[in-house]
Amino acid sequence: MDINQKFTPQSWPQHSETATMEGKNKFVGIWIFLASDTVLFASVFATYLALKDQGPAGMEFTAKGLFELPLAFMMTMLLLTSSLTSVYAMYHMKNHNAKGVITWMAMTVILGLGFLGLEIYEFVHYVHLGFGYTQSAFSSAFFTLVGTHGLHVVIGLIWITGLLIRNAKRGLNLYNAPKFFAASLYWHFIDVVWVFIFTVVYLMGVLG
Amino acid sequence: MAHGTHFETRSQAQYEYDRAQNAKKMRKQVTQFAIMILLTFVAFAAVIADFAPNFIKPVILLLAGVQVVQQLYAFMHLDEKDAPHNGVIQFFIWGGGFIAFTFFVAFLTIIWW
Amino acid sequence: MSSVAKKKGFGGHVWDYLTTVDHKKIAILYLAAGTLFFAIAGFEALLMRIQLMIPNNDFISAGLFNELLTMHGTTMLFLAATPLLFAFMNAIVPLQIGARDVAFPFLNALGFWLFFFGAVFLHLSFFMGGAPDAGWTSYASLSLYSPGHGIDFYVLGLQISGAGTLISGINFIVTIITMRAPGMTFMRMPLFTWTTLVSSTLILFAFPPLTVGLFLMLVDRMFGANFFDHTMGGNTIIWEHLFWIFGHPEVYILVLPAFGLFSEIIPVFARKRLFGYSSMVFATILIGFLGFMVWAHHMFTTGLGATANAIFAVATMAIAVPTGMKVFNWILTIWGGSIKVTVPMLYALGFIPSFVAGGVTGVMQATAPLDYQLHDSYFIVAHFHYVIVGGIVTALFGSAHFYWPIMFNRTLSEKLGVLTFWVFFIGFHLTFFVQHFLGLMGMPRRVFTYMADQGWDTFNFISTIGALMMGVGVILLVINVLLSIKSAPVNRRDYWGDGRSLEWALETPLPFYNFKQTPLVRGYDPYWIEKQEGNKEGMVYAEPLGDIHMPNNSILPLVMSIGTFIAAFGALYSPWGDQAIAGTAESLSATGSLALLIGGLGLTVACMIIRSFKDDLGFHVHKEEVIQIEKELAEFRAKGGKR
Numbered sequence: 001m002d003i004n005q006k007f008t009p010q011s012w013p014q015h016s017e018t019a020t021m022e023g024k025n026k027f028v029g030i031w032i033f034l035a036s037d038t039v040l041f042a043s044v045f046a047t048y049l050a051l052k053d054q055g056p057a058g059m060e061f062t063a064k065g066l067f068e069l070p071l072a073f074m075m076t077m078l079l080l081t082s083s084l085t086s087v088y089a090m091y092h093m094k095n096h097n098a099k100g101v102i103t104w105m106a107m108t109v110i111l112g113l114g115f116l117g118l119e120i121y122e123f124v125h126y127v128h129l130g131f132g133y134t135q136s137a138f139s140s141a142f143f144t145l146v147g148t149h150g151l152h153v154v155i156g157l158i159w160i161t162g163l164l165i166r167n168a169k170r171g172l173n174l175y176n177a178p179k180f181f182a183a184s185l186y187w188h189f190i191d192v193v194w195v196f197i198f199t200v201v202y203l204m205g206v207l208g
Numbered sequence: 209m210a211h212g213t214h215f216e217t218r219s220q221a222q223y224e225y226d227r228a229q230n231a232k233k234m235r236k237q238v239t240q241f242a243i244m245i246l247l248t249f250v251a252f253a254a255v256i257a258d259f260a261p262n263f264i265k266p267v268i269l270l271l272a273g274v275q276v277v278q279q280l281y282a283f284m285h286l287d288e289k290d291a292p293h294n295g296v297i298q299f300f301i302w303g304g305g306f307i308a309f310t311f312f313v314a315f316l317t318i319i320w321w
Numbered sequence: 322m323s324s325v326a327k328k329k330g331f332g333g334h335v336w337d338y339l340t341t342v343d344h345k346k347i348a349i350l351y352l353a354a355g356t357l358f359f360a361i362a363g364f365e366a367l368l369m370r371i372q373l374m375i376p377n378n379d380f381i382s383a384g385l386f387n388e389l390l391t392m393h394g395t396t397m398l399f400l401a402a403t404p405l406l407f408a409f410m411n412a413i414v415p416l417q418i419g420a421r422d423v424a425f426p427f428l429n430a431l432g433f434w435l436f437f438f439g440a441v442f443l444h445l446s447f448f449m450g451g452a453p454d455a456g457w458t459s460y461a462s463l464s465l466y467s468p469g470h471g472i473d474f475y476v477l478g479l480q481i482s483g484a485g486t487l488i489s490g491i492n493f494i495v496t497i498i499t500m501r502a503p504g505m506t507f508m509r510m511p512l513f514t515w516t517t518l519v520s521s522t523l524i525l526f527a528f529p530p531l532t533v534g535l536f537l538m539l540v541d542r543m544f545g546a547n548f549f550d551h552t553m554g555g556n557t558i559i560w561e562h563l564f565w566i567f568g569h570p571e572v573y574i575l576v577l578p579a580f581g582l583f584s585e586i587i588p589v590f591a592r593k594r595l596f597g598y599s600s601m602v603f604a605t606i607l608i609g610f611l612g613f614m615v616w617a618h619h620m621f622t623t624g625l626g627a628t629a630n631a632i633f634a635v636a637t638m639a640i641a642v643p644t645g646m647k648v649f650n651w652i653l654t655i656w657g658g659s660i661k662v663t664v665p666m667l668y669a670l671g672f673i674p675s676f677v678a679g680g681v682t683g684v685m686q687a688t689a690p691l692d693y694q695l696h697d698s699y700f701i702v703a704h705f706h707y708v709i710v711g712g713i714v715t716a717l718f719g720s721a722h723f724y725w726p727i728m729f730n731r732t733l734s735e736k737l738g739v740l741t742f743w744v745f746f747i748g749f750h751l752t753f754f755v756q757h758f759l760g761l762m763g764m765p766r767r768v769f770t771y772m773a774d775q776g777w778d779t780f781n782f783i784s785t786i787g788a789l790m791m792g793v794g795v796i797l798l799v800i801n802v803l804l805s806i807k808s809a810p811v812n813r814r815d816y817w818g819d820g821r822s823l824e825w826a827l828e829t830p831l832p833f834y835n836f837k838q839t840p841l842v843r844g845y846d847p848y849w850i851e852k853q854e855g856n857k858e859g860m861v862y863a864e865p866l867g868d869i870h871m872p873n874n875s876i877l878p879l880v881m882s883i884g885t886f887i888a889a890f891g892a893l894y895s896p897w898g899d900q901a902i903a904g905t906a907e908s909l910s911a912t913g914s915l916a917l918l919i920g921g922l923g924l925t926v927a928c929m930i931i932r933s934f935k936d937d938l939g940f941h942v943h944k945e946e947v948i949q950i951e952k953e954l955a956e957f958r959a960k961g962g963k964r
Binding site: 292293296300303304307310311314315317318319 | 494498499522525526556558559562566613614617625629
Binding site for chain 2: 007008009010011012013014015018019024027028031032034035036038039041042043045046047049050069073076077080081083084087088091094095185188189191192195196198199200203204206207208
């Protein structure tokens with residue numbers, strides 16, 4: 001492709017992310033990767049479910065006692081909204097509106113940072129209660145599951161921020177359109193995983 | 209792609225039609241988002257309302273499943289039949305989901321102390 | 322960037338291979354590394370067999386024996402079989418589908434270097450306090466408490482290597498989905514491409530559980546987590562589940578490409594189309610799917626209960642059905658054909674009965690009650706060596722002969738190949754056939770010695786003789802490889818004369834872009850179709866001659882892998898590890914350990930950022946250059962040039 005090819009909103013392809021061979025490959029590639037990440041999270045989830053509430057004899061920490069729904073609800077709202085803002089970014093990409101893409105992706109990052117902040121606060125709170133990583137099998141499993149998700153969030157934020165910095169001057173072209181789209185798909189996937197985390201860890205945890 | 213592939217400049221009518229379609233699709237996405245918020249709300253409410261756990265657990269799992277399918281098909285555009293290799297991608301995602309499901313069943317049934 | 326014109330010095334060649342993203346060169350890298358680790362693992366096996374040659378032997382100590390058996394299994398499966406199969410996948414699959422390279426050439430290189438540095442890291446354990454010694458399966462009840470850093474080398478080495486394999490798996494899936502030549506529908510793909518696709522899908526879904534399991538083991542040993550420690554609420558069975566959820570698909574990851582290779586070899590040397598193509602494809606997919614449903618047949622004796630055992634037993638037996646379909650199809654391909662017994666065909670003919678023998682003992686073991694007797698005995702060892710050596714190693718050796726003309730524009734000696742085959746094949750049966758009886762007579766596996774006069778002495782002795790023969794066979798193969806360097810170049814297409822698929826349509830030595838024009842595929846066995854129609858050009862083309870777009874080389878994959886290698890040392894020498902605290906293993910200060918960890922990962926991340934921020938669009942080979950390259954290659958071949 002010619003990276004210097006100039007587009008107008010009228011000549012910009014509707015599916016810019018798959019308008020080139022490299023774009024198609026990246027598109028299929030990110031989906032295939034997400035399929036493998038699904039199985040990765042499934043393994044960590046399954047381990048968590050097996051080790052839920054398990055600890056040394058006499059341990060008083062239980063899911064029911066520990067997890068607080070209001071916090072989980074706020075985190076869910078933040079992440080879900082950040083998923084919507086990234087959809088907005090892709091909508092602007094369809095319309096060849098570079099500024100729109102950058103603005104809405106930046107919103108996604110801000111909401112993601114908010115989510116992360118709340119999660120860090122939650123972890124620190126648990127550690128202060130004595131529920132640290134090494135406290136029990138349950139604690140190791142909880143922090144590994146939610147922490148792996150959190151690590152995915154961090155990676156996503158670095159990825160999207162990197163793209164914003166990288167493309168600030170370049171604008172939209174057929175080389176970076178697939179990059180934005182792949183990052184956006186990845187971000188949606190992280191939200192999908194969170195749906196299961198708040199259901200299985202927090203909601204079912206509180207149910208007992 | 210061959211060097212210097214030509215991208216057709218759309219006519220003004222086509223362009224405006226496409227923009228209107230995009231805007232319509234975006235509104236649909238917002239509707240989907242609202243439904244997701246609703247489902248989330250219902251799930252949290254069901255738990256707070258203190259019903260029998262064994263009744264609520266499958267319900268909230270079902271709600272989660274529905275929301276995940278929503279995200280896949282709406283937000284992630286898995287419903288776009290004309291996207292490249294859409295069928296193969298769906299196969300891999302559902303395949304991964306099925307394998308994930310077998311892990312849950314296994315770890316919940318054949319691990320004990 | 323001409324294939325012929327510029328002559329590189331030695332340094333130039335080294336730099337080319339360190340920075341290459343060309344699938345053909347990456348294939349050679351995999352072949353070299355795989356062969357190296359195959360030789361090391363084979364040597365470990367020989368040492369074990371010498372120790373077991375006579376009862377109460379003291380050639381190898383018990384501790385060292387445990388390290389040898391662990392490293393033999395780990396190296397053979399992860400660091401020898403996998404890379405050697407990847408070598409063929411890399412060399413041949415893009416050619417079979419009419420592509421110029423894989424979908425992600427940069428990631429292809431990254432996959433190799435990660436594998437390589439993971440392998441090197443694991444092997445450094447021999448020199449840095451001792452290799453892992455809890456078996457290639459590293460069950461948590463044993464490995465959690467293994468003194469020294471051996472298990473840590475295992476965990477970190479496989480974690481890095483595994484990441485490389487997963488990346489390569491994704492690469493092949495995308496390549497096969499998106500980069501097939503026009504006219505190549507899924508049901509016109511050659512069987513080796515199909516098995517690569519299914520095997521890569523298995524990699525995609527099986528390596529994540531291994532990644533998770535290794536991570537849990539890592540944090541349990543090095544950072545105080547409690548996943549497998551029952552006193553803290555953990556459960557050691559979780560490791561077994563995660564490991565075997567990976568471990569069972571792993572063996573299908575290895576055997577399916579071997580099946581694919583034989584599905585290429587047999588039709589060529591029977592001069593007959595593969596029998597039952599659709600059922601072969603269907604069987605491949607079914608084996609892949611069922612491969613995920615049977616993992617607990619490795620855990621029959623752990624107390625899962627009769628119901629679980631029954632379910633997994635039946636599922637395991639079910640896999641024999643599609644596998645049997647494939648065997649019948651191979652036999653029916655040969656039946657009525659005009660058979661040419663070349664070295665690759667010898668290996669194929671040796672493969673069929675050997676693999677079937679291994680398969681039927683597998684079905685025996687699938688019967689859970691019988692497995693209670695056979696588990697952890699030499700019967701199991703015999704079974705899996707029959708399917709692995711009889712299935713995978715024969716495929717590798719046979720395919721080396723088969724594809725050497727394409728990969729190196731040389732041939733391996735046919736005479737030496739026949740000798741190698743018989744020495745290796747007879748040695749293989751001598752080694753492992755008697756082990757069935759040793760198992761039935763009660764000899765446990767993973768024992769470093771045994772008492773005399775239990776009836777085991779003779780068979781152990783015979784088994785060792787067989788192993789020595791296998792060693793001689795491997796040495797003969799290596800000699801064959803070395804001799805081929807100076808042998809006559811092939812310099813033409815379709816070396817074997819009966820090639821059916823696209824890779825045989827190209828004249829060797831191949832230009833770096835493979836096809837000057839993307840071919841048009843008119844059916845299954847596309848080259849055969851063209852040959853039948855008298856097409857002297859090789860293939861018909863789907864596009865006119867034009868500019869060719871190729872990817873740039875890069876040093877970043879190598880540097881990224883070095884970064885993970887450095888980080889692994891940081892994790893290894895963590896002062897918070899159980900063994901470091903207990904004093905059985907060395908550690909660094911917290912600063913030192915974290916510096917290595919963060920520095921190493923930082924290097925990797927920095928490379929990723931550099932890669933992401935650059936615009937790397939590759940380079941173009943203009944139409945005139947393509948014509949020039951083709952002309953030079955034609956002259957080179959006509960003059961009998963060596964390259």
